[in-house]
Amino acid sequence: MAEYHEITVLPEGKKIMAEAGKTLMDALAEHVDLRADCGGNGVCGKCRIIVITKGLPDLNDVEQEHLSSGLITSGYRLACQVVVDRPMMVRLPESGQDKGHVEAKKVFPGPYPVNPYLELKADKRYLGLAVDLGTTTVAGYLCDLKTGHILASRATINPQRRYGDDVISRINFAGKSPANLKRLQGLALDAISYLADTCLKEVNGDRDDIYGLIVAGNTTMEHILAGLDVSRLGRTPFTPATFSEIKFKTEELGLRFRPGTSFTILPIIAAFVGGDTLACVLANKPYRRDEMTLIVDLGTNGEIVLGNKEGMWTTSCATGPALEGAQLSCGMRATLGAISACDIDPATYKFSYKTIGEDIEPPLGFCGSGILDLIAAMIKSGIVKSGGNFNKNAPGYTISDRDGGMARVVFIPEDNNPAKVEIFVSQHDIRQVQLAKAAVITGIRELMNKVGIKKIDRTILTGAFGNAFNWRSAVTIGMLPDLDTLGKVVSTDNLAGEGAVLALLDKNTRFEAEEIKSKTQYMNLAEQSGFMQKFVENTGFDEAKE
Incomplete structure (x- = not known):
């Protein structure tokens, strides 16, 4: 016993x-x-x-x-x-503590085009829920299937986070036993049910008013939600169990909605280019434009799409969790107490910052946007060299070793922080961001080479991290191309969520999804000639002062 x-x-x-x-x-x-x-x-x-x-x-x-x-x-x-x-x-x-505050993901409130997949009666209320199932955050949008308006929206932490911040951790956990996979699936379904209930409460509705749910997520999240084996996603050749749209009735998943309520998971493009990226494409529609459009969806993984109505290419890059503040010495997700923006005065070397909830919360660490700003500022002020090493001769800050460990720079001493937490960045943290930024810029440049262009007309930044950061800092550290190459830059809160809403409200959009999936060509970065050499070269900070 x-x-x-x-x-x-x-x-x-x-x-x-x-x-x-x-x-x-x-x-x-x-x-x-x-x-x-x-x-x-x-x-x-x-x-x-x-x-x-x-x-x-x-x-x-x-x-x-x-x-x-x-x-x-x-x-x-x-x-x-x-x-x-x-x-x-x-x-x-x-x-x-993994605090519960989640920044809301805004999308266009509507009206969206309406072409319902079921016959609507004039005297009944017809609602649907579109869900963006992210690795870190799950967002839900309650829609009126008649008018095409979003009536309510909510976001929550993905409760699977307790088993790891990134998809690899969850693949490993799910692969240990069928019970573990079932556990992760249940947590995702719990989050979706919670979003449905909180949105319905706002409009005085109940679950019987919902006639359909549609979900967009990365390949791993969608597989787990469907209860599919994810073990093959964790080893070469990284083969999904299916690329197709997956359909359930809610009762088949143990969800308590009206019997027969549809539950649809969007199709995926490739092993690591999932339904969320497809939803981004559906929302922005580069396949209908003359302009060459770059969509960069940044989160715990990076997905990149490049193309126009002549054709589209896509790839994925292993950014790792650093861009969402994870696995950094003082990293955290974008929640209360996270330093979300910061700078170093080039004249006085004074460190200034803003935190989420700064009126009530002392600084606890850096989220992704904060660490990106910090490294850009360290480059400009000469604290970090082009190779990523600390410049021990830089004025203003002392490069020190903690207890004989790795070099680091302290920006907020423990004694000066009401939270009694020391805020610093280590050499290891710099390396993690170098790997992430090299993955993104290499992916963008390889797609540009594949398409045969030198300049982009439109750049769309989105994703859990992509919409929340100062993209000029990303240019400074070399994660994005220079301003002339990027063209017009637009940051949008949740393009994947908007695409999911479109697919929920318009049955023709789902037909488009299948067509886009078949016409979008996937490029495996690791298989490109000279990829590793280019990746290593791209880890450097070209704007650094030596």
Whole structure:
């Protein structure tokens, strides 16, 4: 018989029965919002907790690497490394909590073209829900199927995050057992149900008013939602179980809507170019334009589309989670307390910043837009060299090593921060952003070479990260081409969500989706001649002062 121990979680005083031998991460995952950026693999160092119970085994090497001497003295441990072997009392510090604030994803409110897929009666209310199922955030749009207007919209954290910030972590978790896949599927369905209920509450509706749901997501998210095997997405040749549109009735998924309510998942283009990218194309319609259009959808993965009515090409690039603030020393997603914008005065070297919810929240770390601004500012002020190394002769800041570890620059000392959190950037953080930015710029340039163009007419930036950042900072660090090459630049909150709304309201848009899927050519970056050499060359910062 399994042995269990009681875990008391402060400050709420919640009591949890945890099976002996499990890590605190596994024990707490179902009960508290604890950060788990790397899925409990001991890589990110973000699952920080304070263990009040005495007598635990000493910190292991992973904890020693990620925790400063000050944090260790204060009782900090990593939840993924502590094994439950006795009753415990733990405290969740602010820096270890996965806070629930989600920035709303705005889309055009309508009206959209209406060409319903079912016969509508004049005396009944017909609603539908369009969903953008992102790796980090899930957004829902409640639509009137008669008028084509969005009546309400909501967003929530993807609850699958407790099993890792990126799709690879979730593929690995799902691949361990059918029960794990079922768990991830259930969490996604829970999020969709929550969005439906909160949107319906706003318009005094109920689930019987909904006649259809449609979902756009990346390939992994769509496969998990459909309960499909994702193991082949985690190994070469990265083969999806299906490329086609997937249809259910809500009752087949265990959802409590009116019997027969349709539940549709958009088709995908390639292994890592999913229904969300297809939805972006449906919303912006470059396939109907003369102008050469570049769509860059940036999140935990990067998808790029380039083309016009003469033809379209697409590729995906492994940006990693750095652009959403994950797996950085002081990284976090765009939630309360995240530094979302910052700069360094070139004359005084003073660091200035803005946080999300800055009137009530002290800084806890950098989200993706903040880290991009920071590195651009460090380049301009001479703190970072062209190769990405710190310039130890740069004025204004001291390049230091923490406890003999990796070089870093402290921007907000712990003593100057009400949250009692030290805000810094390390050499490792710079490297992570270099890898992400090299992936994006290499993908863009390779697509331009494939199409045979030197200049783009229109650039559309979207995605969980793509709409929220200062794109000029991305140009400064070399993640995007120069301004002359980009043409007119437009940032849009949620192009994928808008495309999902179109597909929900207009049955012809779904026919277009299948046509676009078949006509869009996919380019595998890794198979391009000289790709690795180009990628390495693109890790540099050309605008850096030596």
